[in-house]
Amino acid sequence: MSTSTPADIPVQIIVPNDANPNAVPLLAAERRITPSWTIAQLKAKLEPVTGIPAGAQSLRTRGLDGAWISLADEASIAGDTRYALRRGSEIEVLDARPPSARQTINFSDLSSVEKYQMPESQYEKLENSVLAWKRRQNLGRFDPNVQSLEAQAHNRREHDEMEVAVRGIKVGLRCRVGKADGRRGVVRFTGEIPGLGGAKEAGCVWVGVELDEPVGRNDGSVSVEIEDGSHQTSRVFQCRDKFGVFARPDKIEIGSFPPLDDLDEDMEEL
Numbered sequence: 001m002s003t004s005t006p007a008d009i010p011v012q013i014i015v016p017n018d019a020n021p022n023a024v025p026l027l028a029a030e031r032r033i034t035p036s037w038t039i040a041q042l043k044a045k046l047e048p049v050t051g052i053p054a055g056a057q058s059l060r061t062r063g064l065d066g067a068w069i070s071l072a073d074e075a076s077i078a079g080d081t082r083y084a085l086r087r088g089s090e091i092e093v094l095d096a097r098p099p100s101a102r103q104t105i106n107f108s109d110l111s112s113v114e115k116y117q118m119p120e121s122q123y124e125k126l127e128n129s130v131l132a133w134k135r136r137q138n139l140g141r142f143d144p145n146v147q148s149l150e151a152q153a154h155n156r157r158e159h160d161e162m163e164v165a166v167r168g169i170k171v172g173l174r175c176r177v178g179k180a181d182g183r184r185g186v187v188r189f190t191g192e193i194p195g196l197g198g199a200k201e202a203g204c205v206w207v208g209v210e211l212d213e214p215v216g217r218n219d220g221s222v223s224v225e226i227e228d229g230s231h232q233t234s235r236v237f238q239c240r241d242k243f244g245v246f247a248r249p250d251k252i253e254i255g256s257f258p259p260l261d262d263l264d265e266d267m268e269e270l
Helices: 039-050 130-136 146-167 260-269
Strands: 009-015 027-033 057-062 068-070 090-095 174-177 184-192 205-211 221-225 231-235 244-247 252-254
Touching (some): 027 039, 146 205
Parallel strands (some): 009 090
Antiparallel strands (some): 009 027, 057 068, 057 090, 174 184, 174 252, 184 205
16 A cells, blocks of 8 residues: 655635626735645635635635535545646635725735835945945946936937827827737826836836737836846736737837727628
8 A cells, every 4th residue: 555645736826806806816826735634724824825814715626627616624635536626726715704804915916015125325335235336346326427328318218208299109099019910909108117128228218008919028017127236026007917018109009900809890790
């Protein structure tokens, strides 16, 4: 008889936004669960991950046929064959508490998490920091040519702002990106995004577009370079993942570009 211990199962833990089912989940994270855990133990393990007390959790997963299976029997084990948990299975954690008693933190939005930030005056005194290294290497704002870099950024900004005006780019207008019919959408943002593209693109004006199809690169967020040389995510506008894209003004064409679905319907009528 084999005495080997069943391997842990990597699953997706999902906390849906039940106030808006079509919105991005409040939490989507991969975790490994041990098949020998009871459902009660699993809930206890999920409490620090989801922020939902174990007693207020209602768990469910989808079976092989796509139907929901409730994990309500707290004495049963997670590896019970009736749950059919396998690699990549999704476990939804529903919050049974009334909305007024819940936390309002969106765990997928890092901007809502309180962070410690060292005062700038204290950071500047450190000798083993990135800032100190840049000072010694005459980089960044310590570069003797920084004035000319600022002048370059100013020239880029003026050029791009004129391009935006000439092309009639405004928030809310329909557009096409890169002359590609498959990348149609709506302008959601125009302006400079400090840190995007680093020093070589300082001053550039960007156009944020929410596309009709998931052929973009983001959800309206971008990774920007901050003062110490590291990167952080910055939210510019809100859309679904892969529906957002940022492009320079010369790549944007404003016009009456209907969604592709509308074009298909028109073709069918013809």
